[in-house]
Amino acid sequence: MKKTDLHIFKSPEELANQFANLMMSWVENRSGNAFHLAISGGKTPDLLFSVLASKYADSTLWQKIHFWWVDERMVPPTHPESNFGVAQKLLFSHITIPEANIHRIKGENIPETEALSYSAQIQKNIPQKNEWPVFDLILLGMGDDGHTASIFPDQMHLLESKNFCEVATQSQSGQKRVTLTGEAINNALRICFLVTGSNKAERLSEIRNNPEKAKLLPAAQIKPANGLLEWYIDELAAQLIK
Numbered sequence: 001m002k003k004t005d006l007h008i009f010k011s012p013e014e015l016a017n018q019f020a021n022l023m024m025s026w027v028e029n030r031s032g033n034a035f036h037l038a039i040s041g042g043k044t045p046d047l048l049f050s051v052l053a054s055k056y057a058d059s060t061l062w063q064k065i066h067f068w069w070v071d072e073r074m075v076p077p078t079h080p081e082s083n084f085g086v087a088q089k090l091l092f093s094h095i096t097i098p099e100a101n102i103h104r105i106k107g108e109n110i111p112e113t114e115a116l117s118y119s120a121q122i123q124k125n126i127p128q129k130n131e132w133p134v135f136d137l138i139l140l141g142m143g144d145d146g147h148t149a150s151i152f153p154d155q156m157h158l159l160e161s162k163n164f165c166e167v168a169t170q171s172q173s174g175q176k177r178v179t180l181t182g183e184a185i186n187n188a189l190r191i192c193f194l195v196t197g198s199n200k201a202e203r204l205s206e207i208r209n210n211p212e213k214a215k216l217l218p219a220a221q222i223k224p225a226n227g228l229l230e231w232y233i234d235e236l237a238a239q240l241i242k
């Protein structure tokens with residue numbers, strides 16, 4: 001992680017507010033009529049969804065944004081752990097967005113079948129470079145074990161898969177996930193990690209200051225082929241960074 005790629009905010013609320021403004025300005029300034037945004041699961045995006053829903057409820061930019069998911073838990077959309085379900089509740093139900101702009105991973109389907117079907121959706125809709133999709137923006141989180149997307153430390157091979165998507169298994173619970181692979185993520189134009197909370201501090205300091213430990217962390221392997229990589233973190237997550 002280079003110093004210049006790191007943006008530290010006083011609180012998760014300040015981060016969500018500032019990031020929402022930045023993101024919408026990137027959408028506005030991007031030429032063309034589609035902006036392909038892939039969002040992550042977990043708790044961290046909740047605040048961003050709420051800020052977007054309240055500050056940008058009436059924005060016309062929702063016509064341009066196509067939502068994709070970095071990963072999904074293989075549960076129905078009504079399940080509390082559904083990443084789509086959370087975005088639906090906190091964001092989509094508050095804005096006007098064409099249904100065709102929402103490209104969810106269908107958690108209710110058989111994981112292997114859905115990984116293929118979601119890959120086909122990506123292939124059909126997203127411009128490619130070097131035979132990999134080029135998302136305009138990918139938002140990533142990081143677990144306190146250093147996983148990102150649903151690429152866990154015991155499944156590092158998913159970083160090098162030649163497929164756009166793969167089935168992953170949550171290491172502790174055994175829950176099946178469908179996730180974008182490392183190469184599909186690394187081909188994006190811009191990748192932003194959003195990370196908050198003291199439970200992420202140790203992993204962040206390893207990524208920044210300890211190359212040997214960082215080798216074992218999926219989040220540290222995210223290195224865009226041509227695009228930008230930025231970290232947006234709060235002070236609690238930043239506390240051990242030297």
Ligand SMILES: O=C1O[C@H](COP(=O)(O)O)[C@@H](O)[C@H](O)[C@H]1O
Nearest residue numbers: 040041042043044141142143149
């Ligand atoms: O399991 C997951 O965890 C990470 C981090 O989640 P958070 O709750 O700490 O924000 C998330 O980025 C990933 O997409 C998700 O599926």
